[in-house]
Amino acid sequence: MQLRKLASSALVAGALMIGLGVATAAEPENTVILTLKNGDVTIGLRPDLAPKHVEQIKALVAEGAYDNVAFHRVIDGFMAQTGDVQFGDVEDGFDARLVGTGGSEKPDLPAEFSDADFARGTVGMARSQDPNSANSQFFIMFAPASHLNGQYTVIGEVESGMELVDKIKKGDSARNGMVQNPDKVLKARMASDSAN
Template sequence: MKRIFLTLMMMVGLMSETSAAFELDKENTLYLDLEFGRVVIAMRPDAAPNHVARVKELVREGFYDGVTFHRVIPGFMAQTGDPTGTGMGGSGKKIDAEFNNLPHLRGTVSMARADDPNSGDSQFFICFDRSSFLDGSYTAWGRVVGGMEFVDMIAVGEPPAEPSKIVKMQVAADGKE
């Protein structure tokens, strides 16, 4: 019994340390506010430095504010980042692929692209479930660490009849919580 208690206490301690690590690195944490609530994304500059830098640049410009989720497939992903809402638009600046070993799990945030691996721009998606067929072919650059229940509430469709939108997106370090 004592061993079980000690193991549980260690697990709680590890979870607290993990949460604290995300809180401490506010420069690499995004707040994605939806009409339902806040989604917190921990970015991975160690795995995709150029993608993280570009996303932060766009966020700080207010690029994503008001943008809809134009492609939402249950059991797969929710895609956003196109200011036209058609799935054909972007910021106009392509990013070379940074394929890495991050798996596409529930909550993984990854860059959308066309057939050309180096065609990523501003569009990204959040995985609803494990999507191993994307591993090594799409640049994963972050992970939802809070508010995944709000991602689950995003309106479904290609495009949705009444699309959900990003109310505001910000880098946590900018201090406008």
């Protein structure tokens, strides 16, 4: 009886925490670790919101596709965008003219819009005008941007290291945030990867 009361109290406390917006850490198989020049940023993926997008991100991480990929578009007070695995690899094939227009060899994805807010630390998928064009590029929010709600697919949120995201080199506001000599993702890996 005492154990049941304790379990019930824990469930109520958990529900209250969820109701207050207190995030719980993602499972290791849904946690991406981005190593940046100043340390690691941990992102909890949200397969409950965007299962197809999350699977594609995880597959690209497993392939090492995000390693050495530039943060090619970074707008102070808005967001930092990376993930152009076709034209954004600063060690192999970086193209300053085309970065931001490429994707991966995987197919584009149908939109998985949700009612999740684009808050500070939210990770969303970049796309063209076509809502069903997200592929490999993603962005991390520096600040809330409610105008993105329901317009872009939310794939996760930063669980730790947001202060490192804040330090990513900012782009030129006159050039829509395009960055000269951009910072990059040194390595991307899953927390469940035994090689981390």
